[in-house]
Amino acid sequence: MTKPDVVIPPAGRHGGDAERVATALGVDVAAILDLSASLNPLAPSVAHVVRRHADSAIRYPDPTRARASLAEAIGVADDWILLTNGGAEAIALVAAEIGGWVVEPEFALHPRGASGPRWRSNPNNPTGVLAAQGEVADVWDEAFYPLATGAWTRGDAGSGALVVGSLTKVFACPGLRLGYVIAQPDVIEHLARRQPQ
Numbered sequence: 001m002t003k004p005d006v007v008i009p010p011a012g013r014h015g016g017d018a019e020r021v022a023t024a025l026g027v028d029v030a031a032i033l034d035l036s037a038s039l040n041p042l043a044p045s046v047a048h049v050v051r052r053h054a055d056s057a058i059r060y061p062d063p064t065r066a067r068a069s070l071a072e073a074i075g076v077a078d079d080w081i082l083l084t085n086g087g088a089e090a091i092a093l094v095a096a097e098i099g100g101w102v103v104e105p106e107f108a109l110h111p112r113g114a115s116g117p118r119w120r121s122n123p124n125n126p127t128g129v130l131a132a133q134g135e136v137a138d139v140w141d142e143a144f145y146p147l148a149t150g151a152w153t154r155g156d157a158g159s160g161a162l163v164v165g166s167l168t169k170v171f172a173c174p175g176l177r178l179g180y181v182i183a184q185p186d187v188i189e190h191l192a193r194r195q196p197q
């Protein structure tokens with residue numbers, strides 16, 4: 001039951017507003033069940049891994065080893081991967097580079113241009129529908145793909161598409177901001193130049 005003078009903040013563009021809602025209600029954020037974030041409810045907590053690496057917070061990060069680990073898991077060479085601050089940064093980098101359009105309904109952060117590359121989240125957010133085998137797109141957003149299929153990627157980067165992905169959903173770790181792009185090395189190099197160094 002909310003107090004009559006409590007003003008619930010309007011939903012943000014991306015969801016994941018638990019902290020703001022908790023503050024408005026004056027409750028601990030742990031008391032909020034945030035269904036907008038759509039995280040894996042069965043993921044083991046990443047907290048112990050984060051604690052083990054807490055000392056590294058006093059240094060600037062070097063992404064080389066993390067990139068190699070992710071590349072090995074996905075099954076591509078290291079130079080096919082760019083690590084980003086969440087899937088959201090991966091989307092922003094690719095959208096700034098090539099723009100594009102979507103078939104609605106589609107994830108709010110994808111570009112809404114009139115032409116150019118077609119973007120498709122797979123499975124689609126918000127419908128949850130997986131792409132049919134022969135379906136084509138220029139940019140695939142696989143934020144939910146590992147959770148939906150048990151595989152890291154459908155493999156479209158191998159045929160020239162760009163793939164944006166995220167560890168956020170499958171490992172239920174939105175606070176870590178772990179995203180990536182899979183693409184041919186020259187594209188990766190181009191996108192990397194857009195990231196602040």
Ligand SMILES: Cc1ncc(COP(=O)(O)O)c(C=O)c1O
Binds near residue numbers: 085086087089168179
């Ligand atoms: C389809 C889709 N792509 C990308 C993202 C962004 O992922 P991240 O939270 O890692 O920035 C989300 C998050 O809701 C999403 O639903």
